[in-house]
Amino acid sequence: MSVLVLAEVDDGVLSPATARIVAAAANLGPVDVFVPGPRAAADAAAAISGVRKVIANDSSLLADTLSGAIETLAKDYIYLVSGASTLGKDVIPRLAAKLDIQPVTDIVAIESPTRFVRPIYAGNALETVTDSQSKHVLTFRASAFRPAAGGNAAPVEVFDNAVQSAATLIAAHRTESDTPDLSTAQIVVAGGVSVGSAEGFQLIEKLGKTLGAAVGATRAAVDAGYAPNDWQVGQTGKIIAPDLYIAVGISGALQHLAGIQGARKIIAINSDVDAPIVKISDVALIGDLFEIVPQLIAELERL
């Protein structure tokens, strides 16, 4: 019942999401991890508790070479698993098509080796799926699982069977930021359209910086041009699971809440006591965000 997990590597560094996927996959059987990245990333994967073996390959970086490499390895595994991330959404459908297997995606809970729970209708309902195929191709939502601990020392094997591709990677462009990654941050401060302008969003960023938090936004704020697209949280944005989510001037529309279901504590700053986000928050500060947020920053800076 072995599992092969596709690791996430970002700019040569193993993503923290991989430890969460490994923790989930360990419920299914012994876990090997395929690391498409440099040796340092492979060593970081080998240190994750529960990993039996790491298979490292620094040349398979495109979705078609990655899916080709995993297809080559697939005969030794019952489960082929990745995160429900941009990478997973690119690689897993190709792999599933190559193997002629129906994938089960966006899994948030494992009920048994063949029964999985996944959200549908933008997170408004959960469906339980029985996967009776002899091999399983799965994606897990990293935010739904706690990360596996470190301290392991699994062996690292190099996969040198390079897969040919018709495509060539010319360049990868990344958004430079000195704030934590939104997808994996422990604290997220997010602003809504009521922040009013891109300049107004600097207040949200300042609160984020004071707390060492990542910054997010609603789709309405992104559509208004107040915040960049990659800050969007929700059904059509990022799915996040911080320990603390601070929602500033956000109403809590269903499509937004779909992205924050994994948040452990929610603080809402809103002028409307009846806003949906206030109803589900652990703490609500009712009032004008332009008064509350500067006071909050001043208090935090005094600490």
Ligand code: FAD
């Ligand atoms: P509003 O709903 O307008 O809320 C503004 C809030 O600010 C209100 O609660 C108000 O009381 C409060 N407020 C106003 N002034 C102040 C003040 N001065 N101080 C304090 N509080 C104040 N949305 C997402 O966020 N993410 C998604 O991924 C997403 N996907 C979608 C997909 C589809 C198919 C559709 C149809 C919609 C999607 N939306 C998504 C949009 C979503 O339905 C909402 O329109 C959006 O989330 C609302 O954003 P908001 O909370 O910023 O704005």
